[in-house]
Amino acid sequence: MAERTLRGARLGGQSFEDERGIEFAARQQVGYKCPQNHEFEITMSIEAEVPAVWECPRCGSEALSVAGIKPEDKAEKPARTHWDMLLERRSEKELEDILKERLELLRGGEIGPAHLHRENKKRTSA
Template identity: 65%
Template sequence: MAERSLRGARLGAQSFEDERGVEMAPRQDVEYALPDGRTFTVTMADEAEVPAEWEDPRTGIVGRRTDGSVPEVKETKHVRTHWDMLLERRSVDELEDILTERLELLRSGEIGPPHLHRRGKRKSA
């Protein structure tokens, strides 16, 4: 039993597999240049879509590819607010009419929370 034990081995941190017969995936080295003129290289798979910008792992500054490719500008969508969606369905005049109608109903006591309605005299029994 003693000959089968792994004495002194860090089981979680060390692999005992050898790399014989293992074929590595094809790779490419992509060079990026920082604004101050320094460059760094990132290794990527051959079939990977290579981005035009990459963050330098040492400094955190974003560099651009040295082969002259320009980053594509992503189209930003206009953020539609609730008001924008409301105006797609109704005109401002229609909205003003609806508001006036609802305010009249609220003031008359037909809609809304009961604690907001003032009643004249309470009936006594």
């Protein structure tokens, strides 16, 4: 039975591969500095596009590149209000007509809070 036992390596043990003949990719050190003056370097490939911002490993804030690479300004859309969205669906003339129609219904007692309907009924019957 001992002859059939499989032998293996423990997890995290030594590698059986050899580094001879392997050419590593060219690398560069990129420096960053956060607003709290923490300075650190990240190792990157020379072929990699270097980001302007990197998260600081100490405090987690955004650190800027020491090499002077500026972050891209994001084009922000102006905030759309309810009025803007309403104007996309209807013209101001249409809105004025709808307002007049609804005001007439409200004043006539056909729509609106229940207490307004009762008062109109009392006035008309008296």
